[in-house]
């Protein structure tokens with residue numbers, strides 16, 4: 368992996384990202400290097416840190432995706448962030464937070480950068496078919512209620528193709544590659560936190576259906592032919608949308624039944640408008 372000298376943007380400043388008085392981002396910690404921002408924030412959550420604490424890192428040595436997959440990111444170019452939430456929701460609604468994060472990222476990319484993002488269930492944000500953002504929400508629940516959620520976001524802002532291992536280059540993109548100019552990471556982080564906060568407040572105020580329709584708009588999923596990898600099994604069918612728990616409903620035409628997917632990797636067979 369190559370990091371081009373002189374091309375790194377300025378180091379992230381916690382001060383420039385902090386949102387005094389905000390529900391999210393009132394406390395921002397920027398670490399030069401960490402194993403995983405999610406693990407670091409989990410330690411603080413266990414020690415009683417309040418909702419809204421944000422940890423960012425310039426570099427991760429063990430950045431994680433789902434199923435122990437790796438999240439790759441060059442030093443000092445992107446956003447590697449974890450946000451501590453204590454929503455007090457039932458554990459079975461935790462998935463709503465992943466949906467919320469995808470919507471907030473898509474809205475920031477569209478509103479502030481003029482991009483046309485698409486959410487790919489459950490947790491990717493793509494632009495022109497390339498993954499710009501991955502989301503990893505991890506929770507601790509007690510007696511069926513969420514104690515805390517660590518919302519981890521990896522967002523490719525300024526990375527360039529040569530910053531990634533070769534096999535990822537055709538699959539990943541960045542805001543910089545789309546706009547042909549670097550973006551200010553602190554401005555992005557601050558705007559994203561504001562967007563997350565407003566969607567989060569609405570969710571806690573009981574407006575889940577609003578979030579779900581925003582998610583459907585960004586996902587443009589209905590009617591898509593998909594295949595879903597479920598570990599050993601792969602099913603194909605027509606996507607019908609999400610149910611109230613965030614599970615993906617797929618019409619399995621071979622079996623002639625509707626399937627409810629709670630975890631898996633989705634491939635679109637036909638891209639609608641890229």
Ligand code: BT5
Pocket residue numbers: 402403404405406427429430431432433434436437438439440446447448449490491498499500501502503519520521522523535538539540
């Ligand atoms: C994800 O998992 O997409 C969730 C990634 C979350 C990363 C953030 S960074 C801050 C916080 N701290 C952490 O340790 N994690 C979170 P998944 O859906 O499993 O996708 C992982 C797959 O995405 C990998 O197997 C690669 O194929 C691909 N990938 C890895 N790095 C990428 C990148 N920078 N851009 C696009 N795709 C990438």
